[in-house]
Amino acid sequence: xxxxxxxxxxxxxxxxxxxxxxxxxxxxxxxxxxxxxxxxxxxxxxxxxxxxxxxxxxxxxxxxxxxxxxxxxxxxxxxxxxxxxxxxxxxxxxxxxxxxxxxxxxxxxxxxxxxxxxxxxxxxxxxxxxxxxxxxxxxxxxxxxxxxxxxxxxxxxxxxxxxxxxxxxxxxxxxxxxxxxxxxxxxxxxxxxxxxxxxxxxxxxxxxxxx
Numbered sequence: 001x002x003x004x005x006x007x008x009x010x011x012x013x014x015x016x017x018x019x020x021x022x023x024x025x026x027x028x029x030x031x032x033x034x035x036x037x038x039x040x041x042x043x044x045x046x047x048x049x050x051x052x053x054x055x056x057x058x059x060x061x062x063x064x065x066x067x068x069x070x071x072x073x074x075x076x077x078x079x080x081x082x083x084x085x086x087x088x089x090x091x092x093x094x095x096x097x098x099x100x101x102x103x104x105x106x107x108x109x110x111x112x113x114x115x116x117x118x119x120x121x122x123x124x125x126x127x128x129x130x131x132x133x134x135x136x137x138x139x140x141x142x143x144x145x146x147x148x149x150x151x152x153x154x155x156x157x158x159x160x161x162x163x164x165x166x167x168x169x170x171x172x173x174x175x176x177x178x179x180x181x182x183x184x185x186x187x188x189x190x191x192x193x194x195x196x197x198x199x200x201x202x203x204x205x206x207x208x209x210x211x
Contacts, residue, residue: 074121086208117142
């Protein structure tokens with residue numbers, strides 16, 4: 001009887017210890033802490049994630065690493081899926097697509113550089129707690145007007161119910177007489193790198209460059 005009790009107790013200990021093991025859907029990497037702190041620079045974080053391989057490589061090729069890692073800035077990261085869809089637009093013929101990122105024509109790299117600059121908000125940390133439903137306006141590193149606001153709805157479309165999320169919009173107007181902002185919602189917000197703030201954009205409805 002004593003042996004049976006000891007055996008049951010030992011099994012119970014194994015179960016408790018086993019329950020303390022944590023498994024995560026991202027391949028076993030421990031998550032960031034609850035404050036959103038990444039513990040690394042913005043660029044180091046992007047380079048560590050496979051879904052940002054193309055993005056981080058383009059940032060390096062365009063010489064914008066220092067700008068992305070500048071102290072006190074905000075970077076809004078489009079996933080590689082968004083960038084690949086952009087490449088399909090500018091290189092519609094698969095036989096004429098550059099085989100590598102290094103092979104992208106110089107004139108296209110100039111455009112990509114400008115596009116990337118519009119995802120960088122210099123000298124300002126944009127966080128959800130400082131935003132509201134009314135628009136807050138900033139200027140990107142590329143000199144383009146951008147705005148942020150908070151939207152709240154649920155899966156049924158009920159306004160003011162459900163989760164709150166950030167909308168990032170870029171001014172695509174070509175004249176002062178007509179203003180047109182193209183929006184994209186932020187999928188993951190308020191990540192804090194060692195140099196600034198990082199927001200991850202929803203790529204399902206967004207093409208790199210707001211095309």
